[in-house]
Amino acid sequence: MGQLHHFLGVSVAHYDDGLFLSQQQYTLDILERTRMSAYKPCSTPIDLHSKLSTDGPPVADSTHYRSLAGALQYLTFTRLDIAYAVQQICLYMHDPGEPHLAALKQILCYLQGTLSLGLTLRPSSPAELVAYTDADWAGCPDTRQLTYGYAMFLGDNLVS
Template sequence: MPSCHPCRTPVEPGAKLTSHGPPVKDLTLYRSLAGALQYLTFTRLDILYDIQQICLFMHDPREQHMHALKRIIRYIQGTTDLGLQLYASSPSTLVAYSNADWAGYPSTRCSTSGYCVFLGNNLLSWSSKRQLTSYRSSGKAEYRGVANVIAETC
């Protein structure tokens, strides 16, 4: 898609992927593109969550998933100058950030938590994953996210 029109965002605002709709015509192409984009997430953290959502449907992709995947490619086409920057600096401080999306996954109502850990100006570690249980409050989802980043920092 070298001559595609770039997008300003990797996904449509408020869009949620479901398992409904017609299946993808070329399953191999979908899996190949999704797999290739997974490697790009090592340096493009801005698409990490979006690629994770695409890969949730790797076993049974639908046309809406292929459209979402193509939109991510269009976003990448317009933002080729973005990416993970590594700086030569003396590591002085260890800083960790955590966040959670309470009950954000519509079919299971499970939360998604994520964190990132910096040493100086350089990103050391990051994670974004769907939690296995649904919590009754956003506080418990946030607590689980904080517990994950503390374990990673230790």
Template structure:
């Protein structure tokens, strides 16, 4: 084995070390994708998704499905540091088996967005924790002390879950679609009944996970993107490691 020194470039990802952590960028790789798509002179887009249209399986087939799949695959690799395009790329990859012209238009829309945001990358912050810790749903459900301790917090649910949560909190009858819910989880209903827990609606502007599940208007998208630590490269303050 050979010690190549501090990491600075690996598999298309450049690494810039700063006093606060590391900045990962795939600018060079993203530029190559734009050139492969023959879109070097395209006008940039503010967001990666056109919120006025919804992709379906209809439309004329693309002339070169292989090129479509190649570009879609390249965009998938770009999501390592560009988490902000994850939803848009996932949508075009749903149609890789039979790409149509609307899908190609959506792919080109993503590239137009990348064209205007080549300067963005992923900021990783330094941490004093040296070990990896992971918890699964099973860990939470299997520990009564842990998951019952969450009753000390208000229950926040989004648009899609609100009506279901209100219904379930008032009607504990098991149905076909809720039979997977364990009996002990229904302790939440008792807390709702006693007034210890409130089921609240959370406005879209606070639903940060939406950046992974739907197309967003520019203002919301820009704000949520920052929460992913996808940002401009920091000032040149590289330090040794």
């Protein structure tokens, strides 16, 4: 039986020290679909100085926004670096506004400059599952509810 090279839209590259999982073609397809493949890349997937809220005029096409947000959700399987930013834009899928669309476009610009990134999995011992979490009490600017994040490692591999 041969090695797996492609599975459910994920490219699998085999190396002596592990696997590299990538959705580069899927990312390129999203950028082409949004006509953002020629946009200037940015260095972060989210504005570090502000938080999204419900303020702002509604987007012209909420179905298109939801479609792109869903596509980015699928991309987080191999691009854990965008997971937080994508989660933030998905909070507003029910009623997206122009600031949310701007945040979505920033993620796309970030992807434009980081096409070669993916998920590396290496054998590690021991294969323990370790989780880290952080919370921001009253972190949501609209509801003042808790916001939190987490990272899970299987051995030395970030998996969620």
